Amino acid sequence: MDLSIGEVARRSGLSVHALRFYEREGLFANPVRRLSNGRRVYYEEDVEWLEICTKLRSSGMSLAMIRQYIELVRQGPGNEPDRLELLRRHETDVEARIRELQGALSVIRYKVGIYEDHVARGEADTLWNPSRPPTPETEPEPGSPVNLIS
Amino acid sequence: MDLSIGEVARRSGLSVHALRFYEREGLFANPVRRLSNGRRVYYEEDVEWLEICTKLRSSGMSLAMIRQYIELVRQGPGNEPDRLELLRRHETDVEARIRELQGALSVIRYKVGIYEDHVARGEADTLWNPSRPPTPETEPEPGSPVNLIS
DNA sequence: TTAGAAGCTAGAGTCCGGTCTAGATCAACA
DNA sequence: TGTTGATCTAGACCGGACTCTAGCTTCTAA
Numbered sequence: 415m416d417l418s419i420g421e422v423a424r425r426s427g428l429s430v431h432a433l434r435f436y437e438r439e440g441l442f443a444n445p446v447r448r449l450s451n452g453r454r455v456y457y458e459e460d461v462e463w464l465e466i467c468t469k470l471r472s473s474g475m476s477l478a479m480i481r482q483y484i485e486l487v488r489q490g491p492g493n494e495p496d497r498l499e500l501l502r503r504h505e506t507d508v509e510a511r512i513r514e515l516q517g518a519l520s521v522i523r524y525k526v527g528i529y530e531d532h533v534a535r536g537e538a539d540t541l542w543n544p545s546r547p548p549t550p551e552t553e554p555e556p557g558s559p560v561n562l563i564s
Numbered sequence: 565m566d567l568s569i570g571e572v573a574r575r576s577g578l579s580v581h582a583l584r585f586y587e588r589e590g591l592f593a594n595p596v597r598r599l600s601n602g603r604r605v606y607y608e609e610d611v612e613w614l615e616i617c618t619k620l621r622s623s624g625m626s627l628a629m630i631r632q633y634i635e636l637v638r639q640g641p642g643n644e645p646d647r648l649e650l651l652r653r654h655e656t657d658v659e660a661r662i663r664e665l666q667g668a669l670s671v672i673r674y675k676v677g678i679y680e681d682h683v684a685r686g687e688a689d690t691l692w693n694p695s696r697p698p699t700p701e702t703e704p705e706p707g708s709p710v711n712l713i714s
Numbered sequence: 715t716t717a718g719a720a721g722c723t724a725g726a727g728t729c730c731g732g733t734c735t736a737g738a739t740c741a742a743c744a
Numbered sequence: 745t746g747t748t749g750a751t752c753t754a755g756a757c758c759g760g761a762c763t764c765t766a767g768c769t770t771c772t773a774a
Contacts, residue, residue, distance in 0.1 A: 469668045469672075470672075473668030473672065494683050501672060502676055505673060518620070518658065519662070522623065522651060522655050522658065529651065533645055533648055
């Protein structure tokens with residue numbers, strides 16, 4: 415039932431360093447209990463919270479925002495609309511980030527496609543090389559790959 | 565045709581500091597030309613490259629990886645399979661990142677949904693408050709919201 | 715001609731999210 | 745008993761990606 419810091423590290427995937435760091439940063443709902451010898455004692459709930467926490471982190475929520483959230487939780491019932499607003503704000507951010515990545519991904523795929531074509535056709539040496547200013551011998555022909563790839 | 569650093573900053577959205585920094589970091593295909601007075605001269609191609617560059621950055625490509633790519637470009641024709649591989653590697657990373665965000669997003673939406681329900685029903689005070697160890701008065705009832713939200 | 719804007723360099727500072735170190739204590743086992 | 749391994753604290757350090765400062769030069773417009 416009671417877990418040592420090493421055990422929690424193993425189960426949460428965080429380092430013991432990170433767990434102590436998170437505690438200092440106020441990311442636990444409750445103060446971490448100590449044994450009489452000063453060692454930390456964790457409970458299942460802590461591991462569960464760390465799992466959520468890790469999901470939030472992996473979606474780019476900053477430690478500062480997680481701290482805000484857990485502070486609301488710590489204050490107890492009554493501020494649920496605030497927690498909801500915070501979560502919605504992050505939801506919106508993540509959605510925007512996904513759209514941003516998808517936009518960039520389509521640019522990347524476009525470039526990949528062009529390189530695939532050229533490499534496959536063995537015309538690799540006509541690919542984009544942004545030499546500048548264009549010297550006569552590299553002056554792009556009209557419709558040259560320069561415009562396709564840059 | 566020739567652009568000053570300030571002009572390029574305005575058009576690329578990067579700061580003049582960032583442009584000098586990028587140059588030091590070797591992120592330009594060609595050495596940036598200088599006027600006789602030492603001032604930098606940029607061309608359209610540089611702005612175009614910076615646009616691509618910014619897309620790559622926004623998708624999480626590190627400056628180190630962008631430098632690798634531009635070094636290949638700088639070496640000239642012949643290494644297109646290498647460029648392709650690098651781009652494909654990043655494509656894969658971005659796809660994985662999108663999946664990660666989508667996974668986290670569904671957790672966030674789940675939590676948002678629960679808070680919405682409870683806030684709407686005015687049952688907000690029964691929401692998850694990971695007090696620990698459970699004291700008699702906060703001992704969760706079987707099927708209490710603790711499991712729904714944690 | 716002179717004020718203010720823009721540019722230059724070298725290098726320091728910032729923020730984030732940890733990671734690592736030193737030096738001490740403590741527990742468990744052979 | 746002694747060694748090994750886990751833990752503790754305070755605080756230094758790190759990498760990435762900029763950002764800013766100081767001190768100087770140079771351009772432009774009134």
